[in-house]
Amino acid sequence: MTATPETMPRTYQVRTYGCQMNVHDSERLTGLLEDAGYVPAAGADSTGGAEVADVVVFNTCAVRENADNKLYGNLGHLASVKAKHPGMQIAVGGCLAQKDRGEITRKAPWVDVVFGTHNIGSLPVLLERARVAEEAQVEILESLEVFPSTLPTKRESAYAAWVSISVGCNNTCTFCIVPALRGKEKDRRPGDVLAEVRALVDEGVSEVTLLGQNVNSYGVEFGDRLAFGKLLRACGDIDGLERVRFTSPHPKDFTDDVIAAMAETPNVMHSLHMPLQSGSDKVLKDMRRSYRQEKFLGIIDRVRAAIPDAAITTDIIVGFPGETEADFLETMKVVEQARFSGAFTFQYSKRPGTPAAVLEEQVPKAVVQERYERLVALVNDIAWQENRRLEGRVVELMVAEGEGRKDEQTHRLSGRARDNRLVHFTAVDAAGGVVDVRPGDVVEVEVTYGAPHHLVSDAPVRSVRRTRSGDAWEARTAAPTTGAAVSLGLPGLGVPAPLPEASGCAVG
Ligand code: SF4
Numbered sequence: 001m002t003a004t005p006e007t008m009p010r011t012y013q014v015r016t017y018g019c020q021m022n023v024h025d026s027e028r029l030t031g032l033l034e035d036a037g038y039v040p041a042a043g044a045d046s047t048g049g050a051e052v053a054d055v056v057v058f059n060t061c062a063v064r065e066n067a068d069n070k071l072y073g074n075l076g077h078l079a080s081v082k083a084k085h086p087g088m089q090i091a092v093g094g095c096l097a098q099k100d101r102g103e104i105t106r107k108a109p110w111v112d113v114v115f116g117t118h119n120i121g122s123l124p125v126l127l128e129r130a131r132v133a134e135e136a137q138v139e140i141l142e143s144l145e146v147f148p149s150t151l152p153t154k155r156e157s158a159y160a161a162w163v164s165i166s167v168g169c170n171n172t173c174t175f176c177i178v179p180a181l182r183g184k185e186k187d188r189r190p191g192d193v194l195a196e197v198r199a200l201v202d203e204g205v206s207e208v209t210l211l212g213q214n215v216n217s218y219g220v221e222f223g224d225r226l227a228f229g230k231l232l233r234a235c236g237d238i239d240g241l242e243r244v245r246f247t248s249p250h251p252k253d254f255t256d257d258v259i260a261a262m263a264e265t266p267n268v269m270h271s272l273h274m275p276l277q278s279g280s281d282k283v284l285k286d287m288r289r290s291y292r293q294e295k296f297l298g299i300i301d302r303v304r305a306a307i308p309d310a311a312i313t314t315d316i317i318v319g320f321p322g323e324t325e326a327d328f329l330e331t332m333k334v335v336e337q338a339r340f341s342g343a344f345t346f347q348y349s350k351r352p353g354t355p356a357a358v359l360e361e362q363v364p365k366a367v368v369q370e371r372y373e374r375l376v377a378l379v380n381d382i383a384w385q386e387n388r389r390l391e392g393r394v395v396e397l398m399v400a401e402g403e404g405r406k407d408e409q410t411h412r413l414s415g416r417a418r419d420n421r422l423v424h425f426t427a428v429d430a431a432g433g434v435v436d437v438r439p440g441d442v443v444e445v446e447v448t449y450g451a452p453h454h455l456v457s458d459a460p461v462r463s464v465r466r467t468r469s470g471d472a473w474e475a476r477t478a479a480p481t482t483g484a485a486v487s488l489g490l491p492g493l494g495v496p497a498p499l500p501e502a503s504g505c506a507v508g
Contacts (some may be wrong), residue, residue: 011040093114097117123504169185206242437464
């Protein structure tokens with residue numbers, strides 16, 4: 001039978017903006033669409049490029065000041081594409097949809113479906129309903145009905161995967177939109193989390209990143225304050241699971257049992273990304289972050305005592321309303337003492353809908369810029385010193401896909417060390433032969449140079465271990481398909497970002 005437009009499956013493209021929560025949600029949207037019979041659009045360019053997708057889904061983010069202008073600009077562009085392609089549908093989901101709701105179809109009446117953060121599972125049904133009824137469908141729920149990890153998911157990486165342990169957040173940081181848009185924290189049962197991890201390992205995954213806005217409060221819903229440490233230890237019992245990471249911890253809820261679990265569970269990696277946001281007690285109070293400098297530094301000290309080789313990274317906001325020079329110097333002091341191996345630094349910008357956006361005493365832009373430059377210089381200097389200390393060390397890397405932007409020019413491959421550092425290495429053995437490795441395989445290399453943001457190994461590869469993950473990667477690349485396009489400063493497509501730009505706490 002010849003395929004006709006009626007019998008051909010409808011194609012889709014998902015465009016993702018924002019943090020890793022959205023990246024993971026997009027994996028679910030992709031899984032749902034494929035489950036419903038949609039196929040990825042070839043070339044995935046719906047702006048009039050290679051192929052126009054029948055369905056374009058925007059998974060939006062609300063944390064940037066101009067996020068809505070950008071969305072409406074993109075939608076405006078698609079209006080003319082849609083006019084030339086009858087039957088094309090446009091759906092808008094994610095945080096901005098949760099925030100703007102019916103406003104989206106008022107401003108862009110050519111949008112077919114608007115769905116929120118609590119009902120991503122409804123997308124295929126809403127698309128169908130919009131098609132049959134020939135009118136826009138807007139469905140936003142106030143709270144979660146089904147934990148999203150029970151939805152079909154199309155994982156983008158063969159060797160590494162996100163696993164949600166909770167969604168939402170019970171805190172009320174004044175710069176953050178998450179509580180308003182993602183709701184109160186909902187914890188997933190440990191048995192369900194572990195079952196998903198085991199299933200992933202059976203599929204060839206050897207690294208998981210446990211994901212929650214505040215992993216340290218995991219268990220609050222089912223009354224177990226020590227649930228996160230126990231979950232880490234339980235991951236240690238899963239055969240074939242080589243690397244466990246998590247993001248993001250919260251200093252307020254960080255307990256010593258988690259440090260012990262990190263130190264004593266061999267497959268939990270020695271890296272910690274813990275948002276500081278500010279070193280000033282006054283600013284932390286204004287941010288409504290209920291820990292203080294002393295508590296933060298105390299956690300760092302105890303992590304370093306228990307795990308001396310831990311790489312600790314952080315997020316810092318400069319120029320929060322009311323921040324004085326003295327407050328800023330407190331942040332610089334913490335950076336010096338904590339010796340972060342990297343930090344995501346942000347200039348404070350107002351996020352509509354957050355309490356801090358209406359605070360008086362906004363810091364002038366020029367002052368924020370000047371402080372930001374001083375902070376970045378200090379962060380880079382310390383990170384560089386820490387990286388240079390690793391020169392001559394042998395590190396174990398999991399070969400990565402899409403993490404080395406210059407790999408082609410430099411003829412190197414890239415991988416992540418156990419402490420999460422990015423290492424670019426020359427894949428040549430002692431005899432000068434090319435080492436045949438695949439993403440997900442494991443190598444040992446000697447660090448020959450520590451740069452400010454990565455390490456380099458130009459010495460011969462010491463050892464190679466071909467893994468099940470490498471086999472899984474090879475099997476997948478035999479039939480590659482993807483309809484997902486990820487943008488806005490996110491890491492390589494589909495590979496969980498060990499150091500995401502906008503980590504669990506949404507400071508993107
Ligand atoms: S910054 Fe993080 S801890 Fe604070 S409200 Fe937002 S998600 Fe919760």
